[in-house]
Amino acid sequence: MLKIKNLHAGVENKKILKGINLEVNPGEVHAIMGPNGSGKSTLASVIAGREDFEVTRGKILFEGEDLEDLAPEERAHNGIFLSFQYPVEIPGVTVTNFIKTAINETRKARGEEDMPANQMLKLIREKAELLEIDRKFFSRSLNEGFSGGEKKRNEIFQMAMLQPKLAILDETDSGLDIDALRIVANGVNKLRSRDNAVVVITHYQRLLEYIIPDFVHVMHDGKIVKSGTKELALELEEKGYDWVKQEAVL
């Protein structure tokens, strides 16, 4: 589904990603871990098509298609979803209006009609229940005055509504208390299927107790320096990131 080959990217005069290789297949959950500044979030942004970053070498293929010339919204239409580490506020635009626009714009891009209102309502109710979201939440302005937990829950709600093929969760666990973490993880698990894939970016092992990864990758200085199964996350937790840093140097 996702193939990243020798990806180099950065901002002006600063290299951040220095040769990433990663392959994600349908049905898989990958965790990407690593210390702050190792390039995890940059990787997520580059996959989503953020223009602040320039890809200098390498390729990202999504379902065989090179993403290079696709605008961020086109990547979204193709089924790539990014749960933001810092979701932005849009005053005056309600959660409902936003998701409605997102769904219908995506359908339009795929040559489909707008989703009928009653179908949309049904879907919203269903996903709200799954993520234990209160009805009042939907009339609030997007992310405005939301607590950290509400913001992240809203991200996962949008993911549930949009049903992407590939979901990248960028530090979704940060700012969540244990209950919220459980709800969010539970939501993600219920949405998993043989056809979609999840990439979980996290600093801590904590989230991986709830979303069990098939593969764990450790990033350091713009590269994946270690890959393994879920046991790697535990080992990392125990030994700390200095361990990988040292290994990387050796």
Next chain:
Amino acid sequence: MAYTEEELKKELESKEYEYGFYTDIESDTLPKGISEDVVIAISRKKEEPAWMTEWRLESFRIWKEMTEPEWANIKYNKPDFQDISYYSAPNKKPKYDSLDEVDPELLETFKKLGIPLEEQKKLAGVAVDIVMDSVSVATTFKKTLAEKGIIFCSISEAIKEHPELVQKYLGSVVPRKDNFYAALNSAVFSDGSFCYIPKGVRCPMELSTYFRINQAGTGQFERTLVVADEGSYVSYLEGCTAPSRDENQLHAAVVELIALDDAEIKYSTVQNWFPGDKEGHGGVYNFVTKRGLCERNAKISWTQVETGSAITWKYPSCILKGDNSIGEFYSIAVTNNHQQADTGTKMIHLGKNTRSTIISKGISAGKSQNSYRGLVQVNSRATNARNFSQCDSLLMGNECGAHTFPYIEVKNQTAQIEHEATTSKIGEDQIFYCNQRGIDTEKAIALIVNGFSKEVLNKLPMEFAVEAQKLLEISLEGSVG
């Protein structure tokens, strides 16, 4: 009877016109320039009674003594007042024979706004082959209104048919000497609307559709007078979301609202005059004076969505004369490319327990400048006056400007005044966030702008709000690359 020299002179001057000038101007357009002759000629053309002619002449004399104001935060080449033709008979002749001849860009905009085909023709100046639906609609409206005793007609008609009302109220809220452009308008206004709602009558419809149909072809110096008698209510819509291409560069309208005891007037404007091209050439100068007077327990609400004109200079205001009266101002002003807007309101609290609310939303894009200028004045007699003002500015890009000039004058210690102001920028973060959810940049901007403007859009009558929302989207198209 002893004439003073001044009076003698006046009479001598006016006699000249009677014999000399009038017969010369059978043509539909007056020659360029302004003089007492021209003012009289306009009045004659419109077959006005003598008191009206005199009223105009006095306005002209006042205007001659005034100088053009320069305090607004705008830059423009001052109009040459001798290079303007002040009267042009409504041109009944269609400009085009079919829609195919009309500028495709204009048609595209009509399509986006969802304007019916027949109406498109009318707005673009295309000959309409069959009797438009709207004509019969208008007749039905008139009948309904007449049954309630509501007078709704052109100001010219009102001058002839209801002189007592016009004489009583015209210039009572915006005096002729009020300002340079109000004086000019008073001297040469070509036409406009008059509306009177009798005591205790609630106007059963928005005075909109009718007005909109009659909108095409109104002159550059419009005059509107709305009188809501005691305990009455009216909602009045002015303007049109369709872009108006007008050769007249200077528009100086005057709108006067009078809300007598317990009356309420809701006045909504959507203005989309030609803003000039992307380089800032051409475009309409919109210098308007709008003011309402509230008697006891009365309420006036101004709601405006301004997206057009090269220069907008207007401050719909409320004089809260009566005790317990309420003034409201809700505004969205959008400027793009080289547009300049200096707009806001004045809330003059004279009566006790008077309240006012100001919500102003400025959206600037391109190289435009958008200023809010507002005055809240509480006079010594106005015990327990309250005001809440909120001015929000939204910037798009790095070359535009937003400015806020709030003036607060309080002469009564019991007053409560609140002022809030924010400035924000449409961030790349916001755009990217929307993009990531499958929403392209144009649509993202529309979404963000509509969210920003929501408080004001909600004040517009439903049907108008939908159009205004689309208009905002269109006005900002292509403003973020």
